[in-house]
Amino acid sequence: MDVMVVGEPLAEFSAPAPLTEADAFRLSFSGDALNAAVAAAATGAHVALVTLVGNDEFGERLIAFAAARGVDTRWMLKGDGSTGAYAVGADPSGERAFAYMRSGSAASRMGPADVARAPLAETAVLLVSGITAALSESCAAAVLHAARAVDAAGGRVVYDPNYRARLTGAEEAAAALEAIAPATALMTPSCPGDSLPLLGTGDPAETARACLERGARAVAVTRGAHGVLLAGGGAAPERIPAVPPAAIVDQTGAGDAFAGTVAARLALGDPLRDAVRAGTAAAAVNLEGQGGTGRVATPREIERLLDARTPGPVAP
Numbered sequence: 001m002d003v004m005v006v007g008e009p010l011a012e013f014s015a016p017a018p019l020t021e022a023d024a025f026r027l028s029f030s031g032d033a034l035n036a037a038v039a040a041a042a043t044g045a046h047v048a049l050v051t052l053v054g055n056d057e058f059g060e061r062l063i064a065f066a067a068a069r070g071v072d073t074r075w076m077l078k079g080d081g082s083t084g085a086y087a088v089g090a091d092p093s094g095e096r097a098f099a100y101m102r103s104g105s106a107a108s109r110m111g112p113a114d115v116a117r118a119p120l121a122e123t124a125v126l127l128v129s130g131i132t133a134a135l136s137e138s139c140a141a142a143v144l145h146a147a148r149a150v151d152a153a154g155g156r157v158v159y160d161p162n163y164r165a166r167l168t169g170a171e172e173a174a175a176a177l178e179a180i181a182p183a184t185a186l187m188t189p190s191c192p193g194d195s196l197p198l199l200g201t202g203d204p205a206e207t208a209r210a211c212l213e214r215g216a217r218a219v220a221v222t223r224g225a226h227g228v229l230l231a232g233g234g235a236a237p238e239r240i241p242a243v244p245p246a247a248i249v250d251q252t253g254a255g256d257a258f259a260g261t262v263a264a265r266l267a268l269g270d271p272l273r274d275a276v277r278a279g280t281a282a283a284a285v286n287l288e289g290q291g292g293t294g295r296v297a298t299p300r301e302i303e304r305l306l307d308a309r310t311p312g313p314v315a316p
């Protein structure tokens with residue numbers, strides 16, 4: 001297995017208006033784990049999504065959606081509880097506002113025994129996130145179990161902290177980050193979105209330092225249009241510029257496309273810097289589509305976008 005993603009795929013109801021006013025929603029399928037798995041599979045890597053969906057129509061549709069995008073769905077199983085969903089609209093400032101319908105969902109009941117069914121010891125790269133750890137105590141334990149098992153077997157763990165205040169408190173999320181850090185080959189905090197609440201800093205270099213101090217072996221601090229600060233991994237810190245998207249249709253899932261693509265390219269043998277550059281291109285393409293999976297970069301698109309840029313390091 002090249003990449004294994006553990007998390008909760010969700011039915012997504014999106015509207016261009018604030019949730020307090022919107023009355024027409026578009027159905028799609030998203031959730032950070034699904035967005036990342038779809039982006040990873042598009043690279044050509046063998047990617048599995050490990051989750052529980054509800055025994056309902058949306059569960060069926062999520063499995064079909066993932067399979068149609070090349071994701072190995074053998075570990076997308078049906079569990080007790082319903083399939084999770086969320087509505088996303090624009091708040092008055094234009095920022096995205098989420099309303100979750102996922103409490104008690106099938107995925108939130110996952111625990112270590114569920115992830116242990118998947119071939120953790122034969123996985124090159126495991127991708128897990130703070131969203132998954134925030135779903136429930138059993139999910140937090142499942143994330144740690146999977147990370148430690150993959151790390152112990154010689155695989156690499158990518159952890160995207162993805163802080164969501166509606167799911168968890170900052171202290172709890174910071175504790176989850178701290179617990180998993182020593183098992184992670186790469187952490188991908190966004191700055192300031194994750195770094196401010198979890199690490200108490202809005203500074204990219206300090207964010208990187210804080211993750212390395214906690215035990216992560218490398219850090220890719222994502223900074224939206226400002227690109228990525230890459231640190232650790234035996235090389236000097238380096239700023240990797242963002243790839244400008246042709247248009248920004250919707251920001252949902254850019255960070256997930258980034259993390260999924262980096263995980264896949266690492267599994268396929270890319271050095272860290274190349275994998276991160278590929279991630280910035282995949283994220284730019286993601287911004288051009290509606291929802292988390294509306295536009296998924298092909299390997300050719302990634303190469304074309306990177307070729308169009310001036311390669312080479314930029315001082316941090």
Ligand SMILES: Nc1ncnc2c1ncn2[C@@H]1O[C@H](COP(=O)(O)OP(=O)(O)OP(=O)(O)O)[C@@H](O)[C@H]1O
Pocket residue numbers: 162190191193221222223224225226227228241242243244245248251252253254255256257258279280281283284287
């Ligand atoms: N406006 C933008 N222009 C170009 N690239 C962008 C832009 N926004 C995001 N990206 C790319 O996506 C990567 C991840 O974005 P960001 O730092 O916003 O992560 P995030 O907050 O985790 O995203 P998400 O909204 O998926 O949770 C960035 O490092 C960058 O490469």
Ligand SMILES: O=C(O)C(=O)C[C@H](O)[C@H](O)CO
Pocket residue numbers: 010030031032033035086098131164252253254255256292
């Ligand atoms: O917030 C969540 O839990 C989601 O997974 C919904 C979105 O797809 C995700 O936040 C995008 O990064």
